[in-house]
Amino acid sequence: MSRLQDTQRIHHLRTLLERANRAYYVDGAPIMSDAEFDALLAELTELEVRHPEVEDPDSPTRRVGGEPVKGFTQIRHALPMLSIDNTYDAEGVREWAARMHKALAGDGLFSPERVVFAAEPKIDGLALSLRYEKGVLRHAVTRGDGTTGDDVTHAARVIRAIPMKLSVGDGAPGRPRIPDVLEIRGEVFMSLREFARINSDLEASGEDALANPRNATTGTLKNLDPKLIASRKLLFCAHGRGELSDPDFAPSHSAFLGAVRALGVPVSGRLTVSDDFERILSAIDEFGKDRRTLDYQTDGMVVRVDDFAQQARLGLTSKSPRWITAYKYPPDRKTTTLLDVLHQVGKTGKITPRAVMKPIPLAGTVVQHATLHNYGQVRQKDIRIGDTIEIEKAGEIIPYVVGVVHHARTADARPITAPEHCPECGGPVEPEYPDPANPDPLWESARRCVNPECPAQVREKLIWFCGRKQMDIEGLGEKTIDAIRAEGGIPLDHFADIFRLAEHRQALIGIDRLGEKKVDNLLAGIEAAKSRGLARVLAGMGIRHIGDSTAKNLARHFADIDELLAAPVWKLMPMAVNRMSPRKRLERFGLTLTVTPEYETGLGEDTGPIVYAYLHSAPAQRAFEQLKAVGVDLSSKEYTPDSSGTAAGGGPFAGKTIVLTGTLDAFDRTALSEKLESLGAKVTGSVSKKTHLVIAGREAGSKLDKAMELGIEVWDEAALLKALSAG
Ligand SMILES: [Zn+2]
Known part of the structure; x- marks a missing residue:
């Protein structure tokens, strides 16, 4: 085809596709099937690629979505978007109408003024303000707080029900002149059929279903990715005006809706206009009976005084206009x-x-x-x-x-x-x-x-594990985890699976939105996370009662996972043990006497045993084994051998103040004192805060109790023998 023919075809296709949109969304009378539409759109796309000189930012091909936007900017509404008062019964609506009549009759000097009312369905969606300048869509802004809303123009541009250019209606009565500034307010919403389709897709890919069409609409409109927005067919229905440069554009609400419809903007097909309020009430009644047959959700009917001049005279209360009310249908109960x-x-x-x-x-x-x-x-x-x-x-x-x-x-x-x-x-x-x-x-x-490995909870656990304060794996957030799990071929059910992702590099690159560079960054992040150490792994496993500070405390006193697993339960909660009376403590753990380390983990009598049981449970043991097997470092970065350790310079007794109490079988007390002093210790007769260590033999009495009270380290004779022989 010649260039001229191509150009003509481009213009023809653009017009035809716009007309198809209009026929579908505004007139509710489609002129072609979805498949035909898609085929023509594909043809147009191809022609536009060959002829960049006839580029048009408002071409229908632009409605499939470009690059994601970075975030939302706020736009101030030229006129505030006010909320509407609600009414919950017919009596309430009647009273409202009576107030309107009275207020308007108040300055009617001669005879009561005629008041025309307009009623239309209240669609359950999200309010949006569309600003057209010289007939071209400039901004789409959400209601926000009524004064300022989010700029969602990128979203509006891919919603086919919203025209990017206003046109003079063909076949419609009246051909309104388009004002320089025309703000149209309306509702963005989703059909029940589209809602069901999206949910079945989400469920098929293992994602959470959306709660209701309204939430689905909000979530879609607030998405930053126009491609996603374009893929979900949102609808629009005009229901009001904002700024208007031409006051003569329309004298009333019903005339306004007629005019914007002629310009190609969808409006409700169920508008009732009458000066007989009984007719309005019966419209509410009738709609209440058949609104369930519609393919979208409504929760009421909006009733207003139709005439703009009368609206202006009625004015506003502090929060909403007086001339409008929303009748809400009662919830169904069975x-x-x-x-x-x-x-x-x-x-x-x-x-x-x-x-x-x-x-x-x-x-x-x-x-x-x-x-x-x-x-x-x-x-x-x-x-x-x-x-x-x-x-x-x-x-x-x-x-x-x-x-x-x-x-x-x-x-x-x-x-x-x-x-x-x-x-x-x-x-x-x-x-x-x-x-x-x-x-x-x-x-x-x-x-x-x-259960830490309950399959129903895997996703949340993985997200937590990779988080910044836990394993801090850059690039492995919620979305990526979901995308990998949705892919199906790559196992990602256990913590250790994360560290095996490198084996699936090619498959990862194939996942939508990942790509080579991102995957390599991700794998580098995973490799780096292998050496975070015991505390971070423990904090990441989502173990009840182990937050990051408890994990660090444990890591300070256990050199690695094996030492932690070998420790008896009381070592996980030494201070809690110390707070109990010594004899009770002995009975509780079936011990004759114990060495009490000088540290606190943050675990108590109630929580210590829960953590101990978890650490020794089969799933936890499996998780530790697997993490070790994939090369995750389970040794402690925070380990500082405590004062009882043999690491201190000059042996375990150097510089220590020691008290001996009770009967020792293997030692003569004086000889023992000399021996300890020769090793650098100072042996004293009474227990105080300055005491470092109490060595308690059989039948130890008040000195042992005092040591327990003060949380001082206590050794039995066996521990002493061991230390002396090691020294
Ligand atoms: Zn479970």
């Missing part, structure tokens, strides 16, 4: 039978009871499952399997159980038992209470699986 309760393990190990119910239509969908939140609520509401329960939809999407119809309970209703073991891994489970000192089952706020 009763059904609770058939069973499933126990689901979430990402953080939280176990949530989930109701399985006799299927029932509720607010547009058939509902079969609902959350019961936690076992405390199950007990408070006294919910039993077999009960007749009341359910409601929160945000009209996620159903939840309101309560039980107690008088309908049958004799065979069964109580719900909270699981004692994790349903996913069989691991130990711990309940949580708002007040741990007073564990009242009625107020149990959560129940968690505490």
Whole structure:
């Protein structure tokens, strides 16, 4: 084809595709299939590449998304985007209308003024202000705090329902002149079908489903990547005006909507305009009956005084305009039978009871499952399997159980038992209470699986492990971990798998958005993390009661993982042991007498045994073995041999103040004192804060108690013998 023919074809395709968009989004009457649209778009893209001289930043091809934006800038609204007052019953709407009549009649000198009302569905989405200058989209800004919002122009440019250039409508009555500045406000939203499609894609790739279309819309619009935004088909519906350079553009709300529709902007097809308020009320009533049949969510109807001049006279209250109100439909509530309760393990190990119910239509969908939140609520509401329960939809999407119809309970209703073991891994489970000192089952706020390798929790654990304060692996954040796990071919279920990623370099490079350079940086980061040492590994494993300071304290006193694992439980919590009376302590650990090291780990009597049990559990042992096998350094960087160690210059007794007490079998006391003094020690008769070491024989009395009280190191005769023979 000649250049001229190509250029003509480019212009033709641009016009045709814009017309197709308009037919689809504004007129609701598609003129071509999605496949045809995509084929023409591909043809146009190819022609534009060959002819850069006919470039147009507003071409339909630009709507597939360019480079991600860096972040949001804030834009101040030319006119504030105010909130709307809500009304919850027909009486409330009637009263509002009466106030409008009264306020407007107040300065009607002759006869009551005619008031026309306009009502349209309130779509559940995100409010957006579109600013067109000389007919071209300049800015799209979210509502924000009403005064200032986020600039999401990059997103608006890829939403096909939003025209980049306003056009004079073809076939529509009236051909409005486009004002120099025209701000159109409306709602960005997502169809239920698109919402379901996105969720099934997310679930297929192992990601979390989005909660509801509204959240999905917000998340999509606030995404920085236009390609992602373009891939999710957002819709737009105009419902108001902002700044307008031409006051004669439209005299009323209904005229305004008619005009912007003629310019190619979608508006609601369900606008009711009447000066008979009964007609408005019946529109609310009718829409309440069939709004569930629509492919998008609505939560009410917006009613306003139609005439702009009357609106101006009615004015504003401190927070919202007087001339508009939003009628909200009551939430749907139904009763059904609770058939069973499933126990689901979430990402953080939280176990949530989930109701399985006799299927029932509720607010547009058939509902079969609902959350019961936690076992405390199950007990408070006294919910039993077999009960007749009341359910409601929160945000009209996620159903939840309101309560039980107690008088309908049958004799065979069964109580719900909270699981004692994790349903996913069989691991130990711990309940949580708002007040741990007073564990009242009625107020149990959560129940968690505490197994560190519970498959239901792997993702969160991996993210934590790689975090800055733990293993600090640059480039291995949440998104990358998800991308690798979604890929499927690369194992990433255990901490050690991270250090085997180097074996999968080629596969990693193939993952979307990673690429060679990023992968090599990532692998270098992983290699560097191998030598972070014991404290960081312990802190990274997400062990309950081991934060980074406890991990460091442990690492100070154990040279490596083997020494830590070989230590008896009391060595993990020496100060807690010291705080107990000596005899109780001896009984508790079945020891005759112990050497008490002078350190504190941060673990106490209650938490020490939990940590000890974890460290010696099969999954933890496996994790340490595997980490060692892949070359992770499990020796301590913080290790400082304590004062009882033999490392101190001049032997274990040099410079020490020592007290002898009780009966020693192997030694004569005087001879022993001389021996110790010859080794550099000072032997004294009474225990004080200055005492470094107490050597206690059989039947040691008050001196031993005093030493325990002061937390002073105590040796038995055997320890003494050992030290002397070593010296
Ligand atoms: Zn588990």
